[in-house]
Structures are given as structure tokens and as C-alpha cells.
Amino acid sequence: MNSTIGKRKVPVTAEHRIGLMGGAFNPVHYGHLAAAEEARESFLLERVIFLPCSQPVWPKGELADAEIRFSMVALAIAENKTFTCSRLELERSGPSYTADTLRFFHASHPDWRLFFITGLDAVLEFGSWRDPEGVLELAELLVVTRPPYQIPPSFPLSGNLRVHLIRTPGLALSSSEIRDRVRSGRSIRYLVPPLVAATIAKENLYQERKE
Numbered sequence: 001m002n003s004t005i006g007k008r009k010v011p012v013t014a015e016h017r018i019g020l021m022g023g024a025f026n027p028v029h030y031g032h033l034a035a036a037e038e039a040r041e042s043f044l045l046e047r048v049i050f051l052p053c054s055q056p057v058w059p060k061g062e063l064a065d066a067e068i069r070f071s072m073v074a075l076a077i078a079e080n081k082t083f084t085c086s087r088l089e090l091e092r093s094g095p096s097y098t099a100d101t102l103r104f105f106h107a108s109h110p111d112w113r114l115f116f117i118t119g120l121d122a123v124l125e126f127g128s129w130r131d132p133e134g135v136l137e138l139a140e141l142l143v144v145t146r147p148p149y150q151i152p153p154s155f156p157l158s159g160n161l162r163v164h165l166i167r168t169p170g171l172a173l174s175s176s177e178i179r180d181r182v183r184s185g186r187s188i189r190y191l192v193p194p195l196v197a198a199t200i201a202k203e204n205l206y207q208e209r210k211e
């Protein structure tokens with residue numbers, strides 16, 4: 001894997017460097033937002049597009065309604081002009097594969113240089129992604145550290161010039177943990193944006209034990 005690039009200088013060109021971040025966002029939390037912000041700043045991304053999926057490839061726990069997950073992402077990023085969210089994966093029936101999403105953006109915006117932002121946990125499973133070679137042809141991967149996950153010494157993407165590791169202070173925070181806390185009546189304050197917490201309370205989300 002490439003060494004950390006940090007706040008490297010990139011020549012000013014007409015290039016559009018666009019970050020894409022997929023996930024269930026069930027619900028979105030500060031770990032997602034901090035990862036996207038770190039990627040945006042380190043790689044001078046013009047914009048980060050969040051892509052909540054309609055159905056995760058690997059379903060996990062109680063899944064809130066797709067429209068509600070999407071609206072929580074929209075509320076969470078509302079005050080950040082460089083963050084947007086797209087309905088592309090939401091409107092697909094069945095699971096969303098990153099390769100299909102990248103193909104869509106590549107075809108519709110051939111002038112964009114695509115960076116797919118992912119947590120280290122997801123990229124450790126890279127071999128089981130659909131069409132991993134296609135993914136790396138269409139986008140560079142920005143892999144954000146995520147405690148407690150670590151890169152094993154034999155990690156196959158180490159040294160790949162299209163894969164960049166971004167070291168962050170690291171928030172050991174997951175949607176599973178948020179759902180678990182909600183179900184057991186514990187506070188999620190300071191772990192998710194206030195409007196996300198308000199939506200979870202108003203819609204009575206994550207009360208069922210399905211983990």
C-alpha cells in the first residue's frame with residue numbers, strides 16, 4: 001500500500017478529483033464523516049459523494065428503511081458544501097456493487113478522477129468484492145484506518161499504486177454500536193450528529209434485536 005500522503009501538494013489542473021463513499025449508513029455516524037473529511041483534505045477532493053445503498057451486499061442487523069437512512073445522511077452533511085449524497089445506489093434493486101457504481105460515474109462523468117473511500121475493514125475483504133480489478137481500474141482506493149482493524153503483513157494490496165492509506169486519529173465507532181446503544185437505551189449523543197439522533201428517536205429506529 002502506498003505510504004500516507006498527508007497534505008501533499010497537487011498541481012493545479014482542470015482535473016475533477018471526486019470522492020465516493022458507499023455504505024449502508026445504518027445510521028450514519030461521526031466515524032463516516034471524519035473518514036470522508038480526512039480523505040477530502042488529504043487528497044484535495046473537490047467533493048465527496050455519499051452513496052447509501054438500498055440493500056447491503058452483506059446485510060447486518062436491523063436495516064432501517066432506505067429513505068430514512070438516506071435522509072439521515074442528507075441531514076448529517078447539510079452544512080458541508082463539499083459533501084453531497086446520491087440516490088444512485090438507493091434506486092437500484094438488489095445489492096449495490098462498487099464496480100457498477102464506478103462504471104456509472106465513469107460513463108456519466110468521464111472527466112472525473114474517481115477516488116473510492118473505504119474503511120480498512122471493508123478493504124481487508126477486497127478479494128471478495130465483485131470485479132476487484134475493475135474497481136481498481138476505474139478508481140483509486142482511499143483506505144481510511146479504522147480501529148481495531150490492522151493491515152496484515154501479507155495484505156495483497158500493499159504496494160499497489162492505486163491504493164492509498166490514510167491514517168486518521170481513528171474513531172472506533174460503527175453503526176452496529178450505535179444500533180446496539182439505541183436498543184439498550186444508552187446515549188448516542190456526540191457519536192452521531194444531533195439531527196440523526198433526533199430522527200432515530202422520532203422514527204423509533206433500532207429497537208429490535210436482529211444482530
Ligand code: ATP
Pocket residue numbers: 022023024025026030031032035060061117118119120121122144145146147171172173174175176177
Ligand atoms: P455496520 O456496523 O452496520 O457494518 P459501519 O459503521 O461499518 O456499520 P457501513 O455503512 O457498513 O458502516 O460503512 C460504510 C463505509 O464506512 C465502509 O467503507 C466502512 O469501512 C467505513 N467506516 C465505517 N465506520 C468507520 C470508522 N469509524 N472509521 C473509518 N471508516 C469507517
Ligand code: MG
Pocket residue numbers: none
Ligand atoms: Mg460495516
